[in-house]
Amino acid sequence: xxxxxxxxxxxxxxxxxxxxxxxxxxxxxxxxxxxxxxxxxxxxxxxxxxxxxxxxxxxxxxxxxxxxxxxxxxxxxxxxxxxxxxxxxxxxxxxxxxxxxxxxxxxxxxxxxxxxxxxxxxxxxxxxxxxxxxxxxxxxxxxxxxxxxxxxxxxxxxxxxxxxxxxxxxxxxxxxxxxxxxxxxxxxxxxxxxxxxxxxxxxxx
Amino acid sequence: xxxxxxxxxxxxxxxxxxxxxxxxxxxxxxxxxxxxxxxxxxxxxxxxxxxxxxxxxxxxxxxxxxxxxxxxxxxxxxxxxxxxxxxxxxxxxxxxxxxxxxxxxxxxxxxxxxxxxxxxxxxxxxxxxxxxxxxxxxxxxxxxxxxxxxxxxxxxxxxxxxxxxxxxxxxxxxxxxxxxxxxxxxxxxxxxxxxxxxxxxxxxxxxxxxxxxxxxxxxxxxxxxxxxxxxxxxxxxxxxxxxxxxxxxxxxxxxxxxxxxxxxxxxxxxxxxxxxxxxxxxxxxxxxxxxxxxxxxxxxxxxxxxxxxxxxxxxxxxxxxxxxxxxxxxxxxxxxxxxxxxxxxxxxxxxxxxxxxxxxxxxxxxxxxxxxxxxxxxxxxxxxxxxxxxxxxxxxxxxxxxxxxxxxxxxxxxxxxxxxxxxxxxxxxxxxxxxxxxxxxxxxxxxxxxxxxxxxxxxxxxxxxxxxxxxxx
Ligand code: SF4
Numbered sequence: 001x002x003x004x005x006x007x008x009x010x011x012x013x014x015x016x017x018x019x020x021x022x023x024x025x026x027x028x029x030x031x032x033x034x035x036x037x038x039x040x041x042x043x044x045x046x047x048x049x050x051x052x053x054x055x056x057x058x059x060x061x062x063x064x065x066x067x068x069x070x071x072x073x074x075x076x077x078x079x080x081x082x083x084x085x086x087x088x089x090x091x092x093x094x095x096x097x098x099x100x101x102x103x104x105x106x107x108x109x110x111x112x113x114x115x116x117x118x119x120x121x122x123x124x125x126x127x128x129x130x131x132x133x134x135x136x137x138x139x140x141x142x143x144x145x146x147x148x149x150x151x152x153x154x155x156x157x158x159x160x161x162x163x164x165x166x167x168x169x170x171x172x173x174x175x176x177x178x179x180x181x182x183x184x185x186x187x188x189x190x191x192x193x194x195x196x197x198x199x200x201x202x203x204x205x
Numbered sequence: 206x207x208x209x210x211x212x213x214x215x216x217x218x219x220x221x222x223x224x225x226x227x228x229x230x231x232x233x234x235x236x237x238x239x240x241x242x243x244x245x246x247x248x249x250x251x252x253x254x255x256x257x258x259x260x261x262x263x264x265x266x267x268x269x270x271x272x273x274x275x276x277x278x279x280x281x282x283x284x285x286x287x288x289x290x291x292x293x294x295x296x297x298x299x300x301x302x303x304x305x306x307x308x309x310x311x312x313x314x315x316x317x318x319x320x321x322x323x324x325x326x327x328x329x330x331x332x333x334x335x336x337x338x339x340x341x342x343x344x345x346x347x348x349x350x351x352x353x354x355x356x357x358x359x360x361x362x363x364x365x366x367x368x369x370x371x372x373x374x375x376x377x378x379x380x381x382x383x384x385x386x387x388x389x390x391x392x393x394x395x396x397x398x399x400x401x402x403x404x405x406x407x408x409x410x411x412x413x414x415x416x417x418x419x420x421x422x423x424x425x426x427x428x429x430x431x432x433x434x435x436x437x438x439x440x441x442x443x444x445x446x447x448x449x450x451x452x453x454x455x456x457x458x459x460x461x462x463x464x465x466x467x468x469x470x471x472x473x474x475x476x477x478x479x480x481x482x483x484x485x486x487x488x489x490x491x492x493x494x495x496x497x498x499x500x501x502x503x504x505x506x507x508x509x510x511x512x513x514x515x516x517x518x519x520x521x522x523x524x525x526x527x528x529x530x531x532x533x534x535x536x537x538x539x540x541x542x543x544x545x546x547x548x549x550x551x552x553x554x555x556x557x558x559x560x561x562x563x564x565x566x567x568x569x570x571x572x573x574x575x576x577x578x579x580x581x582x583x584x585x586x587x588x589x590x591x592x593x594x595x596x597x598x599x600x601x602x603x604x605x606x607x608x609x610x611x612x613x614x615x616x617x618x619x620x621x622x623x624x625x626x627x628x629x630x631x632x633x634x635x636x637x638x639x640x641x642x643x644x645x646x647x648x649x650x651x652x653x654x655x656x657x658x659x660x661x662x663x664x665x666x667x668x669x670x671x672x673x674x675x676x677x678x
Contacts, residue, residue, distance in 0.1 A: 029640050039284070116353065174228075
């Protein structure tokens with residue numbers, strides 16, 4: 001392989017309109033209920049994002065921003081604390097991505113969830129409670145307003161505001177340098193892998 | 206930065222290199238796969254025309270969607286059948302061993318790994334399942350991974366990770382009557398919070414942990430993830446080595462045992478190891494713990510009052526309010542006497558033989574309450590067989606429990622075993638999230654397996670210590 005990283009796009013910047021999803025501890029069962037996981041591909045998961053929060057038993061729409069017409073084109077989600085806690089299912093970020101989300105701004109993220117997002121090239125950037133509240137309010141008031149998530153500079157610009165946000169160092173580097181596709185990166189180290197395997201007492205070569 | 210801990214040592218032994226993105230590339234000693242999270246990863250591999258690198262270090266089983274009653278093929282649920290046949294095809298093509306139901310070795314992936322003797326001290330173990338932390342009970346470094354990482358592991362037998370901090374959780378003192386490993390971990394999560402472990406690996410140590418059998422240690426490591434820690438482990442000791450020796454694998458290969466034991470000894474945390482944080486828990490103070498809410502951190506001693514949301518830290522109040530509304534509980538009350546409709550004895554937390562034995566001693570000679578449907582779902586076919594041989598099945602059935610085949614079952618309600626409507630369930634599983642057990646209005650109360658048995662009998666959340674234990678052969 002000549003350059004294992006050549007096909008991995010850089011994600012240093014995401015822009016678009018926002019959608020607020022309020023509440024702490026929104027777990028993966030809420031993001032994508034387990035009954036929608038009985039699939040062998042991720043295609044089509046988008047319509048089931050937040051399903052039980054969006055629909056009642058009779059499939060009537062409930063109050064949820066993902067149901068609102070004005071947010072249908074949004075690609076930047078603004079959430080609160082501990083978003084994505086629960087299971088390691090990648091179906092959760094997959095569902096959000098297929099619904100149209102390209103970046104998430106929040107108070108904090110569950111670790112596996114953030115890792116799963118990174119593997120899809122979706123930045124998960126964080127800011128404090130107040131900043132997020134204001135941002136959610138602004139998005140609510142300006143559903144067509146443009147948000148710019150600058151992963152490299154760790155800022156979010158909206159309206160006349162520019163706020164600083166945090167992006168985990170490794171995540172930022174991976175996104176900005178286009179080295180988030182770890183399969184390609186790691187496959188290039190074939191010899192070193194064999195060497196490590198050979199040094200382990202329990203691995204038969 | 207920690208140093209000299211099992212985590213540091215196993216990490217160093219498995220580190221291939223540091224990647225340009227700053228993460229370490231680690232060799233994976235054992236990759237476990239199941240039907241829910243693997244098919245997409247195999248799909249991605251096919252898209253790129255990549256072969257499975259080490260099928261010999263990969264093991265598959267089926268647990269989440271497998272029906273626990275009628276297991277004849279094709280499964281009555283098309284989606285389940287579809288996932289099963291997809292897995293069968295993938296493992297056949299790649300040459301991966303598959304512990305399927307006809308093999309007699311099928312079960313929840315975190316129950317079968319240890320049973321097969323392939324969960325071993327000092328291994329790195331991954332699986333597309335957050336409760337992979339269970340295997341840490343053996344002194345393995347084990348963590349759940351997402352589908353893209355499964356793809357990485359299938360393609361390279363390695364994984365990209367950042368090193369985390371190590372928190373030692375020192376559990377001293379002796380557990381009281383009726384109090385179990387499950388109560389220790391529920392207490393840890395209650396105290397440190399469901400996010401308390403983010404960025405940490407937990408090392409469980411101290412007298413109370415050392416005194417536990419392997420099954421108890423597994424119950425604790427299992428729920429590390431509910432405490433926010435991606436991995437948790439116990440240093441291997443004589444209890445661990447005895448387990449290893451008893452497995453089919455090491456019975457057949459006693460020379461392997463001798464060969465590996467020095468390695469297992471060498472990766473134990475040093476006496477003077479340095480930790481990033483240390484937390485002390487006194488096991489002797491614990492009562493059986495039950496949850497009152499919809500996160501595993503919302504636990505209390507059986508006689509303790511449910512907290513008022515306004516007494517909790519500010520960022521927990523909102524979640525607590527919603528949880529109390531969902532569960533229909535009031536601050537100030539205890540959970541004792543909370544009506545239950547379903548009793549579920551199962552899951553990778555508490556469906557191993559000693560769990561079933563202890564619960565059987567409670568139900569022996571008693572009857573499941575009229576208003577309760579109760580079921581036992583053994584963690585694996587092996588557990589099921591042994592339990593049947595010991596007569597536990599008869600005890601449970603005589604009491605009115607439904608005795609099912611092995612699988613995840615009502616732990617997450619992906620097969621036909623689900624809560625209906627707003628049923629309340631006394632559950633030995635690990636998650637009480639809204640909708641977790643198959644009904645979004647369902648209510649889950651987590652507790653230890655003997656407490657589940659007691660709730661099945663009385664029809665309400667009860668202190669098992671109030672029920673006289675009956676001895677079962
Ligand atoms: S028993 Fe429950 S927690 Fe364990 S692997 Fe199955 S679904 Fe996950």
